Amino acid sequence: MNIVIAIASVVAKEMYRRKDFYVLFVLTALITLLAGSVNFFGDAKIAMYVKEICLLLIWVSSLVIAVGPAARQIPAERENRTIFPLLAKPVTRAQMILGKFVGCWVVAGFALLVLYLFFGVVSGLREQAWPVAHFFLAALLHWLLLGIVIAMTLLGSVVLSAPSVNWTVTLIVVIGILFVGEHLNKVAGRLHEPGGSMVRTVYYLIPHLEWFDIRDLLIYNKPLPPLLALGGATVYAAIYMAFFLYASWLVFRRKPLSA
Amino acid sequence: MVRPTYILGLLLALAFTLATGLQSETRSWRTRSGEGGLMAMLFGDGRRLFANHFTVKADQYFHSGYYPSIFDQRPEGDGEQPEVHVHDEHCDHENETDAEHGGATEHSVEACEEKSGGWNTASDWIAKFGSNFRVTEHTHLTGKQQRELLPWLKISAELDPHQINTYLVASYWLRKTDKSAEAEKFIREGLEANPQDCELVFELGQIYLLDRKNLERAQRLFELALTRWDAQESAKEKPNLILLANIASNLARVEETKGQIASAISHLERARQASPQSAALAKQIEELKLKLSSPSATNSLVPH
Numbered sequence: 299m300n301i302v303i304a305i306a307s308v309v310a311k312e313m314y315r316r317k318d319f320y321v322l323f324v325l326t327a328l329i330t331l332l333a334g335s336v337n338f339f340g341d342a343k344i345a346m347y348v349k350e351i352c353l354l355l356i357w358v359s360s361l362v363i364a365v366g367p368a369a370r371q372i373p374a375e376r377e378n379r380t381i382f383p384l385l386a387k388p389v390t391r392a393q394m395i396l397g398k399f400v401g402c403w404v405v406a407g408f409a410l411l412v413l414y415l416f417f418g419v420v421s422g423l424r425e426q427a428w429p430v431a432h433f434f435l436a437a438l439l440h441w442l443l444l445g446i447v448i449a450m451t452l453l454g455s456v457v458l459s460a461p462s463v464n465w466t467v468t469l470i471v472v473i474g475i476l477f478v479g480e481h482l483n484k485v486a487g488r489l490h491e492p493g494g495s496m497v498r499t500v501y502y503l504i505p506h507l508e509w510f511d512i513r514d515l516l517i518y519n520k521p522l523p524p525l526l527a528l529g530g531a532t533v534y535a536a537i538y539m540a541f542f543l544y545a546s547w548l549v550f551r552r553k554p555l556s557a
Numbered sequence: 558m559v560r561p562t563y564i565l566g567l568l569l570a571l572a573f574t575l576a577t578g579l580q581s582e583t584r585s586w587r588t589r590s591g592e593g594g595l596m597a598m599l600f601g602d603g604r605r606l607f608a609n610h611f612t613v614k615a616d617q618y619f620h621s622g623y624y625p626s627i628f629d630q631r632p633e634g635d636g637e638q639p640e641v642h643v644h645d646e647h648c649d650h651e652n653e654t655d656a657e658h659g660g661a662t663e664h665s666v667e668a669c670e671e672k673s674g675g676w677n678t679a680s681d682w683i684a685k686f687g688s689n690f691r692v693t694e695h696t697h698l699t700g701k702q703q704r705e706l707l708p709w710l711k712i713s714a715e716l717d718p719h720q721i722n723t724y725l726v727a728s729y730w731l732r733k734t735d736k737s738a739e740a741e742k743f744i745r746e747g748l749e750a751n752p753q754d755c756e757l758v759f760e761l762g763q764i765y766l767l768d769r770k771n772l773e774r775a776q777r778l779f780e781l782a783l784t785r786w787d788a789q790e791s792a793k794e795k796p797n798l799i800l801l802a803n804i805a806s807n808l809a810r811v812e813e814t815k816g817q818i819a820s821a822i823s824h825l826e827r828a829r830q831a832s833p834q835s836a837a838l839a840k841q842i843e844e845l846k847l848k849l850s851s852p853s854a855t856n857s858l859v860p861h
Binding site: 340 | 701709
């Protein structure tokens with residue numbers, strides 16, 4: 299476990315030194331504040347559109363923060379040949395994958411904390427209401443989603459040829475699932491066989507990332523999901539994270555280390 | 558060797574000179590490309606797609622996020638489509654009062670539910686479980702909350718200034734949230750972009766009649782709307798008869814209030830041409846004819 303934590307802390311330090319998060323945070327804050335400063339029909343209390351824009355920017359930023367660094371972790375180690383001394387410590391390949399995952403996930407969590415804190419302040423000042431539990435649970439579910447995405451990206455980094463390919467493919471898959479994942483079964487119902495069965499199979503196999511997106515509940519000030527559902531979503535996320543990490547290890551353990 | 562400060566100074570002077578030259582150019586961007594100005598230049602015709610998206614977004618806000626996606630619409634020929642409709646006073650919730658329309662009353666929500674055809678049914682465990690994390694309760698925005706949909710309508714109008722319905726819907730909600738002055742300003746913006754539109758003139762007339770209680774101005778605007786309706790709509794294969802009925806009956810209302818019963822009857826007859834089955838109009842005409850035949854009743858209608 300100590301080895302995993304040590305690798306994770308190295309990853310965290312590397313991500314901390316890079317300026318990705320700062321740039322994205324400043325952009326998110328700037329665009330949100332600009333949008334909030336627009337006066338529509340002389341009414342300064344209109345809040346929902348600011349919340350919507352801010353949350354959209356937070357989601358885009360978080361995906362960039364999670365996918366980018368996770369995609370380059372293993373390829374960079376191989377390219378720089380630092381993977382040889384690392385594995386000679388001795389560190390097993392499973393520990394390395396787990397360490398990389400924990401590092402990326404924890405840093406993404408801190409980034410989310412800052413972003414949601416900003417969202418909370420903007421939303422609270424605008425609406426004069428502070429539903430802290432809502433903000434916290436939205437951030438928690440978002441963090442679970444990022445866990446799945448980071449694990450998926452690590453699998454991509456040992457399967458796909460280059461970090462840029464992995465980055466692009468993962469983002470397309472994640473955005474695709476977020477937009478159409480929940481509707482695939484309806485689409486399958488309208489298709490002829492075997493197309494219908496194929497789409498239905500995809501529907502049951504993909505991780506349903508849309509469950510972790512409760513932006514609408516925040517925007518429209520709706521009640522939170524029941525605790526049982528939150529627990530179920532957490533277990534679901536844990537299973538998918540384990541699946542992607544295990545698959546990454548299966549591929550990585552037999553992979554030649556020289557680039 | 559040139560000192561760096563000189564180079565910086567030279568660059569600054571160049572930038573300043575260029576800025577003075579380009580400023581007049583950027584001013585012309587607003588008026589270039591005819592209509593739509595800068596937006597049209599940047600987005601071209603694509604801006605109309607975005608405009609439509611933002612109008613739908615406003616309706617989505619009105620329904621508090623409870624809204625069908627394109628995947629929830631049934632395939633063609635499979636019964637009635639779940640209807641996506643922007644709420645304004647021109648939509649056909651006939652039996653609703655203004656207070657009910659748009660308010661989160663059980664009746665209006667149920668009416669919407671009936672219209673949309675119950676799209677929100679989960680067919681499998683994934684969809685059932687997923688419904689915990691999205692809006693599944695159908696409510697409408699009420700009171701001051703209704704202002705929340707206005708930004709999207711404003712953006713939509715910026716993107717497509719020729720979408721008349723956007724101005725009408727925004728005006729309706731502005732008036733509902735006690736912003737009649739803003740409604741008038743917005744309708745006038747619409748008229749700037751669409752100078753000949755009779756619906757916008759009619760809406761402006763309504764603002765003067767119902768909010769400002771300015772009968773004279775309202776009457777002139779309704780008459781202008783009627784003239785434009787005759788010029789634009791009467792020759793069409795499918796003219797907007799609902800609009801004609803609205804303009805004519807509002808004109809009749811103004812004339813009746815001013816004591817001009819004969820004119821009021823003639824306007825109601827015009828409205829009846831647009832809506833021949835209307836029993837209410839027929840009854841109204843009969844009542845006015847009765848008043849016309851008894852002069853004492855007519856005199857009492859003249860405002861003092």
